[in-house]
Amino acid sequence: MLVELSRREKAANIKPDPDLDVFMKAAATEGQETSEVTDYVLKILGLDICAATLVGTEMIRGISGGQRKCVTTSEMLVGPARALFMDEISTGLDSSTTFSIVNSLRQSIHILNGTAGPREHVLEFFEYMGFKCLERKGITDFLQEVTSKKDQQQYWARKD
Structure with missing residues (x-):
C-alpha cells in the first residue's frame, strides 16, 4: 500500500511533508514489539534519549519532570484515545519541548482527520x-x- 501511495504521489507531482510522510509510514507498520509510531513520537518529543530509563517514583530517581510531561503526551498520541483534553501542557517546559509537543499534536490531528480549537x-x-x-x-x-x-x-x- 505504501509503495502504491508513493507511486501515486510521484505521478501527481506531490511532495509530501517529510514529518507527515514518516509518521504515515510508521503508522502503517504493525506487529513489532515497539512500533515505528512509538519510536517516532519518542524522537519528536525528545524522549529517545531516555527511552530505556524508568519514569521513577518518589523513592526511585527517574526521568525529569519535563520528560514525565512528555511521556504523558506521548502515551496519549500513540494510544487509542480519539479525544485529548490537555491542561497546562507547557508548564515547566522549555520553548523547544513545548513546540515539539504542539507540533506533534498538530500532525496527529492532521493525519487522523481530527479537529482542534481554543x-x-x-x-x-x-x-x-x-x-x-x-x-x-x-x-x-x-x-x-x-x-x-x-x-x-x-x-x-x-x-x-
Missing part, C-alpha cells in the same frame, strides 16, 4: 455538533461524557 469555543463547537451542555452539568464532566460512547443518550440533551 477551549473558549469548546461548548459552542459541541453545540454546533448537536450536543448542548446542561446548565447543571460541569464543563469537564460534559466533555468526558460527550466523547464517551457509553450511554451517550442518558447524558446529553440534543440541540433543538
Whole structure:
C-alpha cells in the first residue's frame, strides 16, 4: 500500500511533508514489539534519549519532570484515545519541548482527520455538533461524557 501511495504521489507531482510522510509510514507498520509510531513520537518529543530509563517514583530517581510531561503526551498520541483534553501542557517546559509537543499534536490531528480549537469555543463547537451542555452539568464532566460512547443518550440533551 505504501509503495502504491508513493507511486501515486510521484505521478501527481506531490511532495509530501517529510514529518507527515514518516509518521504515515510508521503508522502503517504493525506487529513489532515497539512500533515505528512509538519510536517516532519518542524522537519528536525528545524522549529517545531516555527511552530505556524508568519514569521513577518518589523513592526511585527517574526521568525529569519535563520528560514525565512528555511521556504523558506521548502515551496519549500513540494510544487509542480519539479525544485529548490537555491542561497546562507547557508548564515547566522549555520553548523547544513545548513546540515539539504542539507540533506533534498538530500532525496527529492532521493525519487522523481530527479537529482542534481554543477551549473558549469548546461548548459552542459541541453545540454546533448537536450536543448542548446542561446548565447543571460541569464543563469537564460534559466533555468526558460527550466523547464517551457509553450511554451517550442518558447524558446529553440534543440541540433543538
